[in-house]
Amino acid sequence: MTLTEPSALLTDPRVWEIGSLPRSGKSGVVELPRYVHRVTKSRKGREPIVYTFYTRHRNTPEAWPSIALPEPLSPEFGPSVAICAALERNGDAFHLHGTQLPRHSSKEFWPEAHKIAKAKVRRDHHGAKDFTALIEAFQDSPVWAGLSKSTQKGYRQAAGHILDAWAFDMPDDVTTVDAQQTIDGLAETHSTANGFRAFASRLYAWGIPRGYATSNPFAASEKIPGGEPWQPWPDWAFVTLVEHAPFNMLLPAISALFTGQRQTDVLRMLRPKSTDKVMEVRAQKTKNTVWIPIHSAYRTWIEKGKADAVHMHLGVRGAPYKTADGFRAEWQRMMDTKPFKRFRKERIVFHGLRKNAVINLLEVGCTEAQVGAIVNMSEQMVRHYGMEVSSRALARDGMQLLESRWAEVQPAALEREQNTNWKPAVRIGNRWQRSEREE
Structure with a gap:
């Protein structure tokens, strides 16, 4: 008969007499599992060596690389065959339960494969709360369902990095050192590393x-x-935008500047009526509703748009954007043109306008709470975005204080020299000599 369960292959060691295993079940002797075969290597004057391999689709164009198996009489043989049966192949890489394994010819292949297989059994049958189970539970939770699609997309990428590193490890086994080493390993791309950390x-x-x-x-x-790829737009960037951007690209940027909203929320704005004094925006990321008073200069730009449109921001064909991807594609095509070469060089991006909005509000004296209410941002994040404003304000206030009280701290020598007709020293030969003062 033919056994279908690899573990059953170990029940009768007599059938595994090395080098004499029949391949047919017609004689009543157990045959090798599917895709398992034996190769005998003859050596002159010495005993031949018999190797055992797993080769799926052997002798066909779809044949896999041969994977060396333990000896059939060993305790590892049955579990190893079961692992091979569960393998998936993607090009030259093998995956087991969603995790990529080391090269099949390396010494790390089998230890890692057995580790993953044992963890899978533990997880399935004993409810172990490893990283795989944690990620699956989180992605099934209401918290995940409440995230925006763009956030979910970024989180899935980060989850992939976690599974690559610790798929079947227990979360409490990871130390801060392990965490930092993994972050540093992704440091070539700042946004990827910091997104993974977040x-x-x-x-x-x-x-x-x-x-x-x-x-x-x-x-x-x-x-x-x-890690933050954006910076507030400088004046030259606005000049370039106004001179060279089509209106369907210009108006969303103006909206981001006056409201401080994220790009996705800007694109979903409805056109306010001429009598409206406040715009209502539903934030996709936080699910908060934000009420933004309409600045008079902003209203002038709004009125330049299509008067009978329901949505404020329309694509090149006059229809609202169904997804942010459509806008981003048009924006990128504009960025690839010659007038916007400097944008690319200095990494000026759309999201930087959100920082402009925060800085402008802080510069005119708004409190962090007021700024947060307008741009839908926590006070902590407002402080983070406004650190440059705080530094400039502190420096300005400090210099004004020094100006008003300079007489109290200035060196006496400077005061005496300022009260005379002072002239600088001049060089005569190799020596410096003070010039004569004019009487």
């Missing part, structure tokens, strides 16, 4: 009260410097 920290925060971990190793980890 997701991992949020994942732990969600998992701790649900029994997946007792502490968050990412809480004390460090961001990769320069």
Whole structure:
């Protein structure tokens, strides 16, 4: 008969007499599992060596690379055959339960494969709360369902990095050192590294009260410097935009400047009536409703748009954007043109307008609470965005104070020299000599 369960192959060791295994079940002897075959290597004057391999689709154009198996009499043989049966192939890479394995010819292949297989059994049959289970539970939660599609997209990428690193490890086994090493390993792309850190920290925060971990190793980890790819737009950027951008690209940028909203929320704005004094915006990311008073200069730009349109921002064909991707594609095509070469060089991006909005509000004296209410941002984030404003304001106030009280602290020598007809020293030969003062 033919056995279908690899573990049953170990029940009768007599059938595994090396080098004499029949391949047919007609004689009543157990045959090798599917895709398993034996190769005998003859050696002159020495005993031949018999190797065991797993080769799926052997002798066909779709044949897989041969994977060396343990000896059939060993305890590892049955589990190893079961692992091979569960493998998936993607090009030259093998995946087991969604995790990529080391090269099949490397010494790390089988230890890692057995680790993943054992963890899968533990997870399926004993309810182990490893990273795979944590991510699956988080993605099935109402918290995940409430996230915007763009946030979910970024989180899925970060979740992939976590699964690559610790798929079947327990969250409490990861230390802050492990967390930082993984962040640093992604540092070539700042946004990827910091996005990974943000997701991992949020994942732990969600998992701790649900029994997946007792502490968050990412809480004390460090961001990769320069991870924010945006900066506030300088004056020349607005000049370029007004001179060269079509109106369907210009108006969304103007809206971002006056309202401080995210690009996705800007594109979903409805056109206010001429009598409206406030715009109502529903934030996709936070699900908050924001009421934004309409600035008089902003209304002038709004009135330049299509008067009978329901949506304020329309695409090149006069229809509202169904998704933000359509706008981003048009924006990128504009950025690829010659007038916007400097934008590309200095990394001026649309999201920087949100920072402009925060800075403008702080510069005119708005409180952090007022700014947060307008741009739909926490006071902590307002402070982060407005650090440059705070530095400039502190420097300006400090210099004004020094100006008003300079007489109290100036060196006496400077005061005496300022009260005379002072002339600088001149160089005569190799020596400096003070010039004669005029009487």
